[in-house]
Amino acid sequence: MSKTHPSHDAPQGKRLGLLAQFAGPEELVAAAEKATDAGYQRVEAFSPFPVLGIDEALKNPRTILPYVVLMLGLSGMCIALLMQCYMNGMEFPGAPWGLSGYDFLISGKPSFSIPAFIPVTFEVIILLSAFGAFFGMILLNGLPKLSNPLFRSERFAAATDDGFFLFVEASDPKFAEAETEAFLSSLGGSGIEGIDEPVTGHAVPGFLYLVGAAVATLALLPPMYLWATSGTTSTVPRISFFKDMENQPKVKPQTTFALFKDGRGMRVAVPGTVARGGLKDDAKLYFGYEPEDGFVGGPRRIEAMLASYSVQPVADGPDADGADSATPPAADQPKEENWVTEFPVKVTKELMERGQQRFNIHCAVCHGLDGGGMGLVTKRALELEQGTWTQPTSVHAESVVEQPVGKLFNTISNGVRKMPGYKEHIAVEDRWAIVLYLRAIQRSQLATADDLPKDKLIELSNLN
């Protein structure tokens, strides 16, 4: 025995165990069975392919891997649920380090809604279970391992080809060099050899670890530097990876720009010109009121426009306020009595239908389809007992019914008290269409028998 690596003259290391070769898979299983029956506990088998029954023969304890996977899966579930509860449904105003969280309202679902959390939870369970299975398998197998003492046996290479080996470890309580060797050969093992621990002296020199640690630490410096400078102010341009994306040569709205004398980034129109579509010369159509002096376009409005163009930013100081107060009052606020009472657009059936459609889209959410004030948003606000919610005025209220069409038009355009204006969302013609439809639903609530054609009236009175 002890015919280890023939060319190996170095001093012998500790004995690790005995390796014996067997003729085939059946012999291997039989030998393993006998060895474990004889009381050996630390026996390992090596074969080129998985051999049926070898696990039972070796009497290895079953792997704990499934439990590792189970535990990781369960942790995945907890992590995912807690994460989503925190990220989606909790808010701690004033919490430090950006940990305040944000309570999201998504699709009107509750902040904590288990059904919505399940897909993510499921994925995280799968992720952690897969990690558990993969890395658990690697670690439990003692990997990564650069070398195995068994590789020092020349015969052992056959384990990847046609060799079937049994290895009895020296740490086995029953292990006794001579007896074990005799036992293995009695089982039919051939070429029995002792395997020794590699002799020290071939280990990685200690200083290399130091060098490695130093290099790894130094390698962290550049990214740390970038990270630190990205959030601090500095007089020199910061280093950035994506220069052209971080600093784009463009002027953003509402910013200053040194190239122009007045320093404004956004330019004003050239005096005396009006932007396309900005003229709005028909005040009745665009604003819903009769111009005071017949001057189309409203003199105050034009004045205001021109004034805003000519006002240049004043350096600073007391004059700034003076300039502001010199600006005429906003032109969109006409005096009460000038409201248009006739529609400035042609009243047709199409316009009425368009109005109905637009009303249902833009107004019904708050005002309700019948204009009575119980739209879905209102209902929900009342349900949630939102103190800040003002219930929309019913369009059938006398104060509204009395209003001239121009005033209604103005309400839609600029809003009234708590109601926001909609002129940015709804085109001028559509706003008039809505007013027309408003008139129709108001009428529907106030109709009298006289409003019906004669024949319909007779038909109805015959009904009961």
Add this chain to the structure above:
Amino acid sequence: MASLVNADITEIRQASAGLSGAAVPSMAGGLLLVGLAAGIGYATGDQSRFWHAYLLGVMYITTLGVGGLFFVIAHHLTGGRWGTTVRRLAEITAGTLTTSAVLFLPILALNFSGSDVLYPWIDRPMVEADPILASKQYYLEPTWFAIRTVVYFVAWIGMARILLSASVKQDDREPMKQARWMQTISGPMMILLALTMNFAAFDWMMSLEPHWFSTMFGVYFFAGSFLSFLAMLILLANYLQSKGVLNQSITTEHFHDLAKLMFAFIFFWGYIAFSQYMLIWYAAIPEETLWYDVRQQGPWIAWGLLLVFGHLLVPFLGTMSRWVRRTKPLIGFWAAWMMVMHWVDLVYIIQPQVRGASALPVPWLEAIATVGMLGIFIGAWMRGAAGKWLLPVQDPRLPIALSYHNH
């Protein structure tokens, strides 16, 4: 273990021809119970509930049959080995689809009689007046419905017959040739089965609420079918072994495998059921939510939770352990559990659609109808098995299957 192929055969491998006669009491008892349910239903004037219970019973045994058919086709298609030992049992189960087809005839007759107690869309004026239903009126129409039903059953029975006859032929001649033939046809059969199962689910159960639609419903139906079939197969194997049948051939390894599949399909069912629920819940479109809305009233809330826990979470944890899967009485317990839960699932799908009645508290009428149907099913199974080998004794894969070993 590996030597079983050469061991002395002490097990019973062939069903006696006298089984046909023994099937009569079971069938008669089953018919009696179904008749009793009908009597009660008509006597109490609750026809709608009876017909839903009847459909429930038919669906219960049909899902077992279709599940068996899927098992056989999938086995051939994947070149499965371990399944060879239980293949004949599955083939016989698929053969019971003929009985399911006969039991479906009264439903077609009910439709043609113009009664809308089961399918609301039989009421034509209602359908035409309802804009959603009006757009489906050419599909949900008694004659076309009957034609489709016939097509499904003809396809299934045809496939089951072809596979069973090839398999039986294999028992005494040209085993290799038959094995190849079954493998060749299994591909097209799988496509046909997938399509017919999908549409059968839409027609028979989804159209109980004709407004509603769920593109996932066919898969849901499939998941329940295959799951219940696996549970039935485990129970059946357990029972047969207690009678000394196939107790050498069906080893712990095969139980382990069936249990693993059942475990997987418990989860698959949950995955599909939840996906269907979540998409509908999230989008909250009235046409889709109405189905769940009905099921979230009164006792149906508890019934739904029973499914979540009883059909998914509890059996999922219960069948997770390898030890449980390899211990016959335990896995038999979970198989019985799943068969009950499959019924609970079908009740959840079908019974809330009973019209006129408020949600039912105790589903006893449904239970009577289903037990009756099961009696008929067992009778049909025995007739199908009579005189046959219960193992494809000459199949080239049988030796591998017998010595099969899990890792």
